[in-house]
Amino acid sequence: MMWAVLQFPGSCDERDALHACSLAGGEARLVWHEERDLGGIDAVVVPGGFSYGDYLRTGAIARFSPAMEAVAEFAAAGGPVLGICNGFQVLCEAGLLPGALLLNEDLRFHCRQVDLVPENGSSGRFATESVGQTTTRALSIPVKHGEGRFWAPPEMLDEIEANGQVAYRYAPGQNPNGSARDIAGVTNERGNVLGLMPHPEHAVDPLTGSTDGLRVFEALAGSRA
C-alpha cells in the first residue's frame, strides 16, 4: 500500500501523518503541492497546518494547488482521502466535503485531548463502519485549532445526518468549538472522503497517551477497493 501525504507551504503535521500512515501499514511519501501526479497512490492524507498562511480563509488558497486538482480526481474515482484539521478545511473549500469550518465560538485556540464517538450504522464506507465496528468505545484524540467550528445550514445538516455522513461527534460536553450538532468529522456522500478536525496522527504512540488515532488510519487503509 502506498500513501500520499500532501505538503503545502505552511503545512506542519505532515511528518506525523507520514509516521501514522507507515504504522498503519505500507509506505508513505510526501507530495509537494506543485505535484500533479498521484499515480500509484492508494490513499491520500491532506494534513493539518496553515496552508498558504491561511490567508483569506483557511484552506481557500490551497484548494487551487495542482496537488488538490489531482486529489479531486482521485476522490472522484473513489480513492480514500482523509483531511485532518487544515486538511478538512481545504476539502470543504474544494467542495469535496459539505459545510465549512468557522472561528471557534469562544475565539480561543484549543489544544487538548477529546473523546470522539464514531457514528455507528452509517453508510460511510470507512472510518464510520470500519471504526465503529471495531469498538463502541470513544476514541481519545487531541484537537488543536482556532477555526474548527463545523457549520452548515440546518437543511444541509439534516441531509448529512440522514445520509449517514457524520463520521464522528465530540462526546457529550466536550465540543471544544461550538460545532453544529457536536460534529467532529464528516464524509462525502459516497463515503470515500473523510474530514476530521481532531488529529488522529498525533495519537499513534503510547508515549503521547493514546494510540486510538491509528484506528482511523487503519480504517482508511481497510476501505480501499
Add this chain to the structure above:
Amino acid sequence: MAKARVLIRPKEGILDPQGKAVERALPALGFEGVEHVRVGRMVELEAEDPERLGELCEKLLANPLIEDYEIQTF
C-alpha cells in the same frame, strides 16, 4: 483598469464571535447602545474586466456558503 472594493461579511444567522467580542468591549469604553456588530473583510483591487468580479468572488474571495459579498466599482 477599474478600481473595485469587495465587502465580505458573515451571512445573517451565522454566529460571528468576532463581532460579539467587539460588541461586548464597547460599553467598557463608554460606547453604549451599539448592537449587531458583524466583522467581515474588505478587499481592494484593480481589474481589467470588472464584469468577472462576481465569478472571482464566488470562486475565491468569498465562500458563498457562509459569506455574503458586495462589489463596489469606482
